[in-house]
Amino acid sequence: MSFDPAAIRAEFPILQREVRGHPLHYLDNAATTQMPHAVLNAVHDHETKHRANVLRGVHTLAEESTEAYEQARGHVARFLSARSEEVIFTSGTTSAINLVAHSLGNTFAEGDEVIVSDLEHHSNIVPWQMLRDRKGIVLKFLPVTNEGRIDLDALDALLTARTRLVSLVHVSNVTGAELDVRAVAEKIHAVGAKLMLDGAQRMAHGPFDLPTMGADFYAFSGHKMYAPNGIGVLWARQEILEDLPPFQGGGEMILAVTREKTTFAAIPHRFEAGTPPIAQAVGLGAAVRWIESLDQSRAESHLKALTGRTLDGLATLDKGRGLIQMLGPSGTQARMPVVSFSVNGAHPHDICQMLDGFGVALRGGHHCAQILMDCFDLTGTTRASLAVYNTTEDVDALLTGLDQAISRLT
């Protein structure tokens, strides 16, 4: 196991390119991470040597493709210390949450309650609002603290005997705040409710033991963890999945179909209707192996150091003027490498545009979290989000560019 940022960087071909005459400083990793050779090659290898539809085929390519697809599932399961049957391939976090909102949500009755929070990405709000409109459930929101964390003190007052599900963001894509899952899981289970986590921003940061963490459902996207677009995962406990009705119907998810009725396949295939994104799943399998190959504790300290450098750098730039307002925890504890801020008098899009001129890729706007923006009376923030291939040069390019942007725009 090794951890050498320069060597890691060299594994990502896109990071060699220039943008507007500058080396690319890619700090938009919360939106999408880049892919290393290991992943690109795995996808290319699959598509050029083994491409075929999965399941049921008896020719060689179909068998190889099926094996590669199921192997990828196995790699993801190992990453999460879970069982392969518990790993359902979806097209991403959004489709995983929608799957639960339909399959589990359809078992809810009018007046049943779902709790989310003001910190959620729209993909963990809109499916529940749609369920509310379909089934007459009650949707409740946990507030956020000034540090941009979910206010867990408010949970007791919201949980009732009617609570069926609590669905929360594991790591915020705006503030980087990491949820203390163990602190909430027991309370939620005590009222007989289930806990779902949106893990989109957690997965790039190394393997972990999901079953013991206390969640019942877990959703994430490949493209935020060095894997291709179009693949994601819904994990759920086997005993829950066994009882859950399917979401979409079609091929690949059946045992037998007659005019009268269909018997469904066992899990996980019961939830994978239609031809799945096969090469993308293979890429995801390669991505988890690539993440596993890193020295996890050094990767974590590298990212904490860069996050700290960003936070300190922004404070220095501000020079006590109160110009830069941070949205998120003040330190690096229980926080992933996402840093959001707003600059008085400068619009996030103008900042991002000017920084693009220095080769620095940032994201500005509401980050699909308009409720959170409203809580802080903001229309948007500028966000820098880091991945293992980022270096101090990337952070310093951000700070230098931002200094110039601020003096130009304010």
Next chain:
Amino acid sequence: MAGDIYEDRIMILSQDKTHAHRIEKPSASATVDNPLCGDRVTIDLRLENNRVVEASHHVRGCALCAASATALCANAKDEDIATLIATGDQTTAMLKDGGAGPKGKFEDFAAFGPVAGYKSRHSCVLLPFDALKKALGARGT
């Protein structure tokens, strides 16, 4: 850097708040949103015989949007509606098809020429014109 977009004239226009207010009892008024970035522009007009007596804006948006709203409202006085619409069309053509951009009283809009190279920002410059058109379209006769 993208300094070519944020040249001095644009920054001066964006920071000029002379016309950033609401008009009481406007003859025409409309608000439009840019769903891409959440920006919002309101344009208020006081009209007499199809000529502008006063124009004002309220912008929650980026520097380009604010500069465009100023360039529009600061120069609209005494102009007829057709001229304002034509200015919007010329600005659109400048951004999208390499047109020369408005001349004369509205030549401030020529300062947005470099934005042509940044497609995602065209709508920032054009949003005040969208609000203008919506206001005129909704106006009672």
